[in-house]
Amino acid sequence: MAGTGTAHLRDPDDVLMRIEDLTVEFHTSAGIVHAVSGISLDVRQGETLGLVGESGCGKSTTGRAIMQLPAPTSGRVLFEGIDLAAIDGKHLREVRTRLQFIFQDPISSLNPRRKVKDIVAEPLRIWKRGTEQERQARVTEVLDAVGLDPAVAGDKRPHEFSGGQCQRISIARSLVLEPKLVICDEPVSALDVSVQAQILNLLEDMKARYKITLIFIAHDLAVVKNISDRVAVMYLGKICEVGSPDDLYATPAHPYTAALLRSIPVPDPTVVPSSSGLLLGDLPSPIDPPNGCRFRTRCPAAQERCALEEPQIRAVAEDHFVACHFPLVGTTAPISLPMPAGPVSVPTSPSSRTVTGDEMGEQRRMTGDESGNNAGSTASGSVLLIGAGVTAFIVCSIVQAAGGSSMFTMSFESPDNFLLELAMQVTFWPGWLATVGLIGAGVLGLVDRDS
Amino acid sequence: MTKPQATSRVLTATSGHEGPLLQVDDFRTHFETPTGIVKAVDGVSFTLKRGDTLGIVGESGSGKTVLARSVMGLLTGKNVIRSGSARYNGTELVGASESQLRDLWGTEMAMVFQDPMTSLNPVLKVGRQITEGLRYHLKLSKAEARAQARQLLDSVGIPDPNRRISQYPHELSGGMRQRVTIAIALACGPTLLFADEPTTALDVTVQAQILDLLQRQQIERFMAMVLVTHDLGVVAGRTDHIAVMYAGQIVEYAPTRELFANVLMPYTDALLHSIPKLSQPSHTRLQSIGGRPPDLINPPSGCRFAPRCPYVQPKCTSEMPPLQEAETPGHFYRCWFPVGTDAGREALAQNAALGIPAAVSLTQTLADKPGGTA
Structure with a gap:
């Protein structure tokens, strides 16, 4: 429902x-x-x-x-x-x-x-x-x-x-x-x-x-x-x-x-109330509603599909619309998500909810080609990161060299130029860290994609 | 047959050879208030056999809840005046001491209240509330009582009773709570169960479950049940007899099928017409009852429904009709011009001719739907 x-x-x-x-x-x-x-x-x-x-x-x-x-x-x-x-x-x-x-x-x-x-x-x-x-x-x-x-x-x-x-x-x-x-x-x-x-x-x-x-x-x-x-x-x-x-x-x-x-009790004593077809149990919690069709946990006609796919509202007759895969009037809803091949237990109890949730996730992972797109974007990001790290290394080296020191040794023989000294101070440790960090992140990204 | 005796024929009409379990005779419950004496229940008589279900139907303020509680002796305020007689298995309940009543409560008669949230103690676990009666009345040990409580929870359809027994009422849903109150009421095996609007606070789907449960338990335990409700639909399929109350009196009393097939009291008829029914097409005009129930401090001197009745005649406002038996045995009504009789038809036609709105619209409704309720 x-x-x-x-x-x-x-x-x-x-x-x-x-x-x-x-x-x-x-x-x-x-x-x-x-x-x-x-x-x-x-x-x-x-x-x-x-x-x-x-x-x-x-x-x-x-x-x-x-x-x-x-x-x-x-x-x-x-x-x-x-x-x-x-x-x-x-x-x-x-x-x-x-x-x-x-x-x-x-x-x-x-x-x-x-x-x-x-x-x-x-x-x-x-x-x-x-x-x-x-x-x-x-x-x-x-x-x-x-x-x-x-x-x-x-x-x-x-x-x-x-x-x-x-x-x-x-x-x-x-x-x-x-x-x-x-x-x-x-x-x-x-x-x-x-x-x-x-x-x-x-x-x-x-x-x-x-x-x-x-x-x-x-x-x-x-x-x-x-x-x-x-x-x-x-x-x-x-x-x-x-x-x-x-x-x-x-x-x-x-x-x-x-x-x-x-x-509904009918005010007619000739209608004998029957307990068949009555709903069992109570309304599930709206904090953790059932996946798929929300009524499936109490539905007498629930099938595995009801847990996997949420029914969409569609017409079953003129000006009569229903959100159900297996309505009592009209035809079964056309399938919009591929169904799992193997038999799955009919998920009618809340305990089976987690299982079906995983299955649904798997469906999505297998069907969507969006996962490929995601991997592609990760690769180009890694290359950019490595590039940025190399750039940082070059910039730092130039600044340090100009100040008479190297990337790895800090020389405190003070240069005459105040601004150059400031640039050296600022770029020494941060520059080094940025270099290592950026290149490291980029390499990790590439390794992750390859696996 | 003189009129005042007519009520006692209800007794003979329904009491089988084994004698009634509950016999209520000219029972009255009045409340003293600063503005006067409220005659909440005013001369009610009925009997109930073991295994039977009596439905008491009426609008709010008709005295149905007061009747049930006061027969059981639950109204203990200083301003409560009870008179008449209510006999349970021969024991007079009116005037019985509290300790006498306490021996009957739970073991002989029990009650399921309307609101399961307020009738359960919120700070005690469910198990403790069920075992309380078992320990007090049946002198069971703690372990025995607990085992019994588990069994009771199971029998009222609570899944996983081992877990539920140590939960608090707020951890249960409304339907579950009502199942717990039913388990408490049934714990000591009563033979008479009062159910006071047991499903009014619940959703329809849960209401159906609870009514089924009550009916099943009643049959299994061979109890008598008094089902108090405002919903004619609830009593229609699940009772043997129905008493319709209005302004503190029973205005119609009949076997359930007979009552619906052959309504005599204009009030019952009006009540049936005012309910929207699933079988009617959309936008069907409902037959409402004009006005409001009478003041119970100074009720009208004649028929109490007269001020709202489409059949009203001068006689109705001056003389109170007795509860008299119809041609069908066991069908009692309180009216001078009953529905579906010649006198009734004449009275209605006369009122319609005079242009009394209630009579005019009722005549139209009957004309639209030949046969009506009669």
Whole structure:
């Protein structure tokens, strides 16, 4: 599942936002956490992109990296054609007015000491939009749109509201500046099912009313299916599968998507939960993710190829893309790396990871002609070093001879010329050392190449 | 049949000849608070046979967790008022002393809590936490307890138990920690297991593993299990009976298949409609439940769901409906105008004609999808 590649991206002129090869890494005392590793995504104007996956798959990190909270380690985030990772803070603040965020926990994301109308009006005040009356009118309109009575709710503080109502306030705050794109990070997972339905319906209404584009991040596949126009399934910092929700859920192409769908409990007692086809074990550590396909350690269909070669995203049907060598829909991926001749044990356990890593390294060494190029450059470097050493020897000898001494004996019968004496002092030991060092390095380089 | 007695028929309906393992009758748990008495559990009755699973479903604040904890006697605060009766194998739990309860905890009844991070002691190794009960209740020696703990870890599907037994909880993943709490709960061989939202803190793939494990252990050990959850999907495939709770009361109680096939209580119906389902196409409009659960200090005098109910009639706000048995034996509900009956259809049509938004949208949903849930 570890898929990189851009086959699923659409025409750059046709999309509102495009992420290219986004990578986010966190440096911790335990090592580098590879939270998001080279993913590419895009969203069209007016579309809802659902990002779904288990906790730790990097879906929230992706959402935050789009906002540059914090900025990604590498990769580009193009919003309306501007690379957000490349612009300065002032410019970024301005862009963020069109790019809003709704957080998971509605209660902790609102300031408990402020009144609702001030919370919602703050973005307008910061950006000095309109007069005070116009701002109030706008706040009233937005509160009304999210289903709160502005006259009653405006003067209350967040603790007087339930979780669902607080989420409505968050939505109102994010809409008040008329954003183009709203990123919702698990907006309903802290809510009860009955309230969850209200908020999902509200988001659909707001999308229609304010013509916004949504990126909807959630772990609940059914919720994501309900709201999305396009779904991307993530696993351990990589994209597994991208497609329209109806296709992707009806005919999942990636073994991970299929396993996820099977593990969802269905509210229907006639469906007997079966333990076959369920994933075993836990998510591997993002500090040391499996090589090749990152899902292979838990994949029921994993083969040796999955450890050797990372699958690239490719189309298996119209608008249905998957990063898997052996997808459940469509054909096996064409081989891009030569396979080892002998039989190799199927690397499905972490213990076999090192073995397969070595094998992969060997593949690279044997196949690349770059190794020859490297040797060539080493040889010419050695010749240059020897040349430099010889030059240093000649220069030193001339200076010393002029001062009446030789390379190997220092004469302190002072010459009349002060500058000449200084040159002798400077060149005696360093000159000798440089000569030996340079020639030695050059010879060693040549010997190394020959062997 | 007079209404108040109706609840006791739940007992007779489900208790087999061998007698129920757990018999809860008109059980109440109230909390004294500065603003008034919170009636968190208000008159709940049910029975549970050995080997059976009861699912308790409800939204947050419906009293499902309080019910489970308070039946076990885990709520010991001075402001807790328990009344009614909860009998375990004939032993009355309400009013039992703490030492009496301590003899039951672990050996007879045990609980798996929701959050495996906070329910394990972070400064004690896993082995010590499992052996604690074994040493106290079963008087095993240190070595015997440790061997037993290893076996338990193995049986709950923890690979390499010899290594895990001397690790701390933070060294395990969420799913593993929940396996450890299950091992602790099962250590002394209880016959009644309460699982309070055991998978809510876990990912779906791990949730499926844990639910499988609980089910397997329950069958192997012939335990009774009370599975408390907010997720109707979790209880649908894994329980024998379901009790739906709302505002401290059981509003519907039925065998699992019967409940899903023939919903009578408008609240259960609304709950089922509000869940996004994988079988629905994308962008299906969800039927949400307007409003919010009632204040449990001053609950509505009539039906507690009346303020949010699309079927509501004047009678609902004045008289509390009893938990009465439907035509299908063993199916109990608390409603004057049940879903799928003539009275219910009439009430809904009347409300839709009056333009009550909840009724109008529900009517539309039913019209779009003939057959609906009924």
